[in-house]
Amino acid sequence: MSFLELKNLNARVGPLPILRDVSLQVAPGEVRALVGESGAGKSMIGKAILGTLPDAIRITGGEILLEGEDLQAMSPKDRRRMIGAKVALIPQDPLTALNPARRVGPQICNRLVDILGWRRREAEARVIELLHEVHIPAPERVMRAYPHELSGGMRQRILIASAFAAEPQLIIADEPTTALDVTVQKQILRLIRDMQARHGTALLFVTHDLGVVSKLCQSMTVLFGGKVLEDTSVDQFFSAPDHAYSAALLAATPKYTDPGGSLMPVPEATIHAVEAEIAAHDLAHQTETVRQ
Amino acid sequence: MSEMLFEIRDLRLSFADLAHKPLFGAAPRIEVLKGLNFDIPRGDVIGIVGGSGSGKSTLGRAMVRLLDVDSGQIRFDGTDISQMDEATLRPLRRRIQMIFQDPMSSLNPRHRVATLIAEPLRLHGFDQVAERVDFALSQVGLPLAFRNRYPHELSGGQRQRVGIARAIATEPEFILADEVVSGLDVSSQAQVLNLLEKLVSDMGLTLGFISHDLSVVRRLCKTTLVLHQGKIVEQASTQALFDAPQAQYTRDLLDAIPLPEVTPGWLD
Numbered sequence: 001m002s003f004l005e006l007k008n009l010n011a012r013v014g015p016l017p018i019l020r021d022v023s024l025q026v027a028p029g030e031v032r033a034l035v036g037e038s039g040a041g042k043s044m045i046g047k048a049i050l051g052t053l054p055d056a057i058r059i060t061g062g063e064i065l066l067e068g069e070d071l072q073a074m075s076p077k078d079r080r081r082m083i084g085a086k087v088a089l090i091p092q093d094p095l096t097a098l099n100p101a102r103r104v105g106p107q108i109c110n111r112l113v114d115i116l117g118w119r120r121r122e123a124e125a126r127v128i129e130l131l132h133e134v135h136i137p138a139p140e141r142v143m144r145a146y147p148h149e150l151s152g153g154m155r156q157r158i159l160i161a162s163a164f165a166a167e168p169q170l171i172i173a174d175e176p177t178t179a180l181d182v183t184v185q186k187q188i189l190r191l192i193r194d195m196q197a198r199h200g201t202a203l204l205f206v207t208h209d210l211g212v213v214s215k216l217c218q219s220m221t222v223l224f225g226g227k228v229l230e231d232t233s234v235d236q237f238f239s240a241p242d243h244a245y246s247a248a249l250l251a252a253t254p255k256y257t258d259p260g261g262s263l264m265p266v267p268e269a270t271i272h273a274v275e276a277e278i279a280a281h282d283l284a285h286q287t288e289t290v291r292q
Numbered sequence: 293m294s295e296m297l298f299e300i301r302d303l304r305l306s307f308a309d310l311a312h313k314p315l316f317g318a319a320p321r322i323e324v325l326k327g328l329n330f331d332i333p334r335g336d337v338i339g340i341v342g343g344s345g346s347g348k349s350t351l352g353r354a355m356v357r358l359l360d361v362d363s364g365q366i367r368f369d370g371t372d373i374s375q376m377d378e379a380t381l382r383p384l385r386r387r388i389q390m391i392f393q394d395p396m397s398s399l400n401p402r403h404r405v406a407t408l409i410a411e412p413l414r415l416h417g418f419d420q421v422a423e424r425v426d427f428a429l430s431q432v433g434l435p436l437a438f439r440n441r442y443p444h445e446l447s448g449g450q451r452q453r454v455g456i457a458r459a460i461a462t463e464p465e466f467i468l469a470d471e472v473v474s475g476l477d478v479s480s481q482a483q484v485l486n487l488l489e490k491l492v493s494d495m496g497l498t499l500g501f502i503s504h505d506l507s508v509v510r511r512l513c514k515t516t517l518v519l520h521q522g523k524i525v526e527q528a529s530t531q532a533l534f535d536a537p538q539a540q541y542t543r544d545l546l547d548a549i550p551l552p553e554v555t556p557g558w559l560d
């Protein structure tokens with residue numbers, strides 16, 4: 001059984017669709033990439049799962065199942081408890097995820113203390129241990145620092161460590177390595193893979209970096225305009241992608257070994273074709289709603 | 293007009309280590325920039341790469357004088373600005389802009405996109421503000437309808453582009469871009485990089501480009517400077533740097549780049 005399953009999830013802001021019949025599954029221990037261009041709805045999928053969508057965005061259909069249980073059918077309290085115990089998020093914007101007026105240490109221990117009922121001392125010891133593992137020098141100092149006193153990459157690693165602290169069964173990682181240099185990124189990817197292998201953590205890895213996807217993930221979902229274009233294995237995607245958009249995305253990815261390579265966006269013709277595909281989907285969906 | 297837009301000489305900067313402040317007396321200092329020397333010719337695109345915490349953002353913030361330095365010189369267009377007070381700096385601020393690493397925290401959450409982009413224009417007394425705002429939006433590829441959105445109503449990459457629109461609106465001579473494309477997909481990335489390249493070639497912009505994405509640096513930058521623990525360990529033409537990296541740290545960086553292809557065992 002999948003640990004996480006989205007079934008035909010739809011979300012709108014006003015009349016505007018943000019997610020269009022999104023279906024995806026993450027099995028226990030699976031590392032699935034969620035890729036797609038800026039604004040495709042990647043972060044919204046994460047927020048829909050966690051129940052933290054902004055007020056303006058409404059779920060208009062579909063199911064979100066965690067271990068087979070429908071999250072939307074639960075009371076908010078039960079849902080929070082289940083999510084708190086089993087799912088952790090590594091957020092996209094590390095600075096806004098941290099309160100600028102409070103020291104880092106207490107903030108990242110809070111989840112362990114408040115939701116999981118750990119003792120503060122236990123929580124701190126565990127977090128310091130993990131800060132070592134994400135190669136933060138002098139973790140004790142960092143715990144007492146304010147967020148603005150740390151570099152972007154340090155903040156990101158702190159959030160990675162705190163996500164792993166309670167050994168959740170699913171981690172939703174929203175662009176977790178974007179602010180990291182490649183040497184640290186490689187260490188972090190290794191760490192994620194090791195932790196993931198050791199604890200069987202499932203991972204939904206949101207990113208636009210196909211290089212990272214090719215090294216860490218097993219399966220991937222390609223999203224465009226809130227719609228899933230392709231659901232495939234990583235091997236398949238990098239050898240023979242199925243959808244024309246996927247192929248264009250791969251071709252447009254710069255490689256440092258290919259300095260002459262042009263920085264060409266995905267061709268407009270490809271984009272237009274995908275947009276037409278989405279328009280056709282919307283139309284079919286509308287007639288369906290009308291018929292019901 | 294000086295041929296070198298920036299000349300940096302023995303630049304040093306430290307922060308107070310408040311976590312280790314004794315009960316009485318001053319906190320010890322942590323040295324972050326340890327005597328940097330380099331030049332940026334007009335029209336150059338200089339890549340600044342290096343490890344997390346190596347001092348890249350600090351260097352950037354010092355160059356645009358958002359931070360005070362301990363010692364050394366920052367000559368901008370021939371004038372040392374390293375000790376200038378805010379009033380003297382004021383007219384120079386239009387000519388030097390920075391695009392920040394954390395887009396959300398650098399944009400006032402209570403202002404709409406149009407207001408955010410208009411702010412530096414108003415501050416420096418530009419006319420036709422509304423037109424300039426629209427032009428900046430179109431340059432970064434955001435629909436004009438985004439004028440009325442608040443930062444929290446944008447995706448990460450869209451916010452990043454608002455930060456860029458804000459920086460280019462005043463037509464500065466120098467932009468320091470701190471990890472501006474790291475949150476962007478390849479299409480938006482190409483769009484932003486092509487835009488920056490166009491500003492360099494058409495408007496004579498000089499660009500400092502902080503990035504950990506060496507594929508992008510190779511494509512965009514003429515020269516590259518590698519920072520490691522507050523020191524410059526290598527500084528060369530980008531081509532030379534990639535073809536024959538001299539410093540061990542540079543070689544480590546190149547080895548750690550994940551190319552978009554399946555490589556079993558890469559992580560081991």
Ligand SMILES: Nc1ncnc2c1ncn2[C@@H]1O[C@H](COP(=O)(O)OP(=O)(O)OP(=O)(O)O)[C@@H](O)[C@H]1O
Nearest residue numbers: 013038039040041042043044054056445447448449
């Ligand atoms: N509060 C909101 N009100 C209206 N629209 C919103 C709101 N928040 C997000 N959106 C829109 O929803 C769409 C999906 O946003 P989302 O943050 O999921 O994108 P993303 O795929 O994560 O992109 P990125 O890679 O840039 O982070 C975007 O077009 C965005 O503008």
Ligand SMILES: Nc1ncnc2c1ncn2[C@@H]1O[C@H](COP(=O)(O)OP(=O)(O)OP(=O)(O)O)[C@@H](O)[C@H]1O
Nearest residue numbers: 149150151152153307324344345346347348349350
């Ligand atoms: N305001 C501050 N007070 C104290 N220390 C600071 C402050 N700002 C930065 N530092 C420290 O200075 C060092 C360099 O930080 P900086 O942000 O310049 O790194 P960076 O090279 O930009 O890293 P990254 O790639 O992670 O963004 C770090 O050790 C950081 O903790």
Ligand SMILES: [Mg+2]
Nearest residue numbers: 043092447448
């Ligand atoms: Mg996002």
Ligand SMILES: [Mg+2]
Nearest residue numbers: 151152349393
């Ligand atoms: Mg930085």
